[in-house]
Amino acid sequence: MGGHGHALETLKETGHRLTPQRLLVLEAIAEGGGHMGAEEVLARVQKVYPYMDISTVYRVLGLLEDLGLVTHITTPEGTRYELVRGGERHHHMVCRACGRTWDMSTRFLADLGEAVWKEYRFRADMAHFTLQGICKDCLSADNNPMSGGETP
């Protein structure tokens, strides 16, 4: 069970029904950890409740997002959803070779966000930030050339 008890309250307070489907989506996205696609949420829920429909997943995710409980980002791999956790910052580096996720200090993004803010007055959304690349293990494993991958 994740820390989404607060979410249930929000649902009730805003006059929405507490349906099993909503609980299941909430659980799935809470346990899934990082960014999940709708299809992945569906798969997780269906392990417990096989009748779950993809349209319900989208509707629930949309509702949760309207309530500020979930956000989504657009990536080249498609739309990814995740739980909004108060205060918790999670910046990740995902290795494209081995798929592992590594933690990154918020310091780096603080610098980036601040620099961009000063220069462009653009308020970057760092809440859900994932850097892709190749981790040190995979780099040494095969000396991956990775066309222009270093600092552009």
Added chain:
Amino acid sequence: MGGHGHALETLKETGHRLTPQRLLVLEAIAEGGGHMGAEEVLARVQKVYPYMDISTVYRVLGLLEDLGLVTHITTPEGTRYELVRGGERHHHMVCRACGRTWDMSTRFLADLGEAVWKEYRFRADMAHFTLQGICKDCLSADNNPMSGGETP
């Protein structure tokens, strides 16, 4: 006239035919000033050549991208293409409010990539990097609270 004469050479050198459709797509994307969706490219070309088909647009854009003449980024509003102009490399900031795309100097990501490399030996892939957030216009338009969006 756009500076894509170089593109024509690249096409010939790589053994591709110089078709009117390719020239038109090249012109459209050069004159459009970048950040264009396939549909917009199609519209521009069709003003001159109404028979142009969307599938041709995609195929030409794909070819030009393979040749390194064009890049694309993924935004919440869809895929956006732009001409690669020598030297003028940059990254993008996409406003979640108005959907516009803004250019960002590579300098900021260079710093981030380098810092991450030094600290973690993680080789970040900065190609097609897109920062999401709220642009200055939308910030001043309505004083958007943007849940914890500032510099973390």
Added chain:
DNA sequence: CTAGGTGCAAAGGGTTTGCTACAAC
């Protein structure tokens, strides 16, 4: 000439919508 490229139509993948039965309150 002859491969490569185009237009058209149709298929795909992801997301949304209309509808009726159903379940939360």
Added chain:
DNA sequence: GTTGTAGCAAACCCTTTGCACCTAG
């Protein structure tokens, strides 16, 4: 009981693909 929801199917983008004809080299 009411009304909001879920499931299903079909519609809807956007993008890709198959195929016969056409055209640049």
